Each structure stands twice: as structure tokens, then as C-alpha cells.
Amino acid sequence: MEREKALELVKAQLTERRYIHTLGVAESAVRLAKKYHADQKKAELAAIFHDYAKFRPKEEMKQIILDQKMDERLLSFHHELWHAPVGAYLVEKEAGVTDWEVLDAIKYHTSGRAGMALLEKIVYLADYIEPGRNFPGVEEARRLAAKDLDEAVLYAAGHTITFLIGRNQPVFPDTIALYNDLVMKKEGE
Ligand SMILES: Nc1ncnc2c1ncn2[C@@H]1O[C@H](COP(=O)(O)OP(=O)(O)O)[C@@H](O)[C@H]1O
Ligand SMILES: [Fe+2]
Numbered sequence: 003m004e005r006e007k008a009l010e011l012v013k014a015q016l017t018e019r020r021y022i023h024t025l026g027v028a029e030s031a032v033r034l035a036k037k038y039h040a041d042q043k044k045a046e047l048a049a050i051f052h053d054y055a056k057f058r059p060k061e062e063m064k065q066i067i068l069d070q071k072m073d074e075r076l077l078s079f080h081h082e083l084w085h086a087p088v089g090a091y092l093v094e095k096e097a098g099v100t101d102w103e104v105l106d107a108i109k110y111h112t113s114g115r116a117g118m119a120l121l122e123k124i125v126y127l128a129d130y131i132e133p134g135r136n137f138p139g140v141e142e143a144r145r146l147a148a149k150d151l152d153e154a155v156l157y158a159a160g161h162t163i164t165f166l167i168g169r170n171q172p173v174f175p176d177t178i179a180l181y182n183d184l185v186m187k188k189e190g191e
Contacts, residue, residue, distance in 0.1 A: 026132030048107035055089035086112035113176040116183035130158040156184040
């Protein structure tokens with residue numbers, strides 16, 4: 003699907019602010035894909051659609067998780083997590099994207115998971131470091147992203163976990179699995 007068509011489809015689903023975030027994620031994803039030799043068109047498409055379901059009603063997303071027999075653990079955790087897997091489902095159903103690498107990159111862009119594919123890591127990280135982000139630590143994440151993809155993804159996952167613990171919030175296990183996977187890989191090096 004061409005960039006312009008994808009942008010038109012996603013713009014109808016987002017607020018202006020979230021659309022500008024999406025453009026930032028697409029720019030970051032293409033840059034990371036170029037640097038880490040991933041398919042730039044797929045990275046751009048996944049980034050453009052990554053927050054497609056961000057503003058869908060919670061009830062609708064909950065029903066999709068149940069009907070589509072998605073990971074029901076999601077329903078016991080913060081609904082912030084739901085737009086990623088539900089987004090992948092809706093992007094296929096409503097926008098007709100069938101490339102499973104692109105759909106998986108959307109599906110796991112919020113929680114991450116152990117054993118992430120290159121495209122998944124790129125969209126996960128692009129979402130974290132896009133130019134509109136200004137949370138403490140984002141500069142370090144950007145510095146690491148320019149050096150080593152796994153280091154940067156590890157940093158993002160670790161900081162998301164500590165951010166949630168700092169607020170006494172439950173942490174969806176797939177992000178911990180991602181963190182453990184990368185930290186053990188790093189130890190093994
Ligand atoms: N493992 C997790 N458990 C619970 N909440 C999480 C987890 N990982 C990320 N989140 C939450 O998801 C939200 C981030 O959503 P994300 O899709 O990554 O970014 P955004 O929607 O802001 O572009 C944050 O509120 C973050 O705290
Ligand atoms: Fe996002």
C-alpha cells in the first residue's frame with residue numbers, strides 16, 4: 003500500500019496530535035530500517051498504522067480480544083495495551099493489509115515480546131524515540147538507537163518496566179520476557 007493511502011486511512015482514526023506522533027514514528031522507523039537493514043517500506047507501513055486502534059472504544063476492543071481469541075491475559079492489564087493487538091486485527095480487516103511482518107510489528111509495538119523480529123524491534127523503538135517524545139531518558143534511548151538496536155530496545159523495555167513499578171502498576175509479562183531475553187543475550191555475548 004502506498005504511503006499516501008496509508009496516511010489517509012489512519013488520519014481518519016486519529017486526533018491531530020496522535021497523527022503527528024505517527025508521522026514521527028514513521029520517520030524514525032524508516033531511519034532505523036535503513037541503519038539496521040530492514041525493509042524500509044514495511045517499517046514505514048507498520049509505523050503509519052501502529053496506533054490505528056488507539057481511540058477505539060474499550061468495549062469494542064475487549065469484544066475483539068474475546069471474539070478473536072487473542073491473549074486473554076491482556077484483559078487483566080491496562081487497556082493501554084489493547085490497541086496494539088486489536089490494531090493489527092483492524093488494520094488487516096479494515097485497511098486490507100495482509101503482510102504478517104507488518105501486522106506483527108503493529109501487534110507487539112506496545113508490550114514487545116521475547117524473540118522479537120527485526121521489524122517488530124524497529125517499530126517498538128521508533129514509537130519510543132520519535133522526535134515528539136521528551137520524557138527523561140529519551141536522549142539516552144536515541145543515543146543507544148544510533149549505536150545498537152538491541153541495546154536500545156533493552157533500555158526502552160527496562161525503563162517501561164521501572165516506570166510502571168514506580169507507579170505500582172501491573173506489568174504485562176511479555177515486556178518482562180523481552181527484557182530478560184535481551185539481558186541474557188547481552189550476558190552471553
Ligand atoms: N508491559 C506493560 N504493562 C503495562 N502497561 C504497559 C506495558 N508496556 C507499555 N505499557 C503502557 O502502554 C503505554 C504506551 O503505549 P505505546 O503504544 O507504547 O505508546 P503510545 O500509545 O504512547 O504511542 C504506556 O502507558 C505504558 O505505560
Ligand atoms: Fe504509538
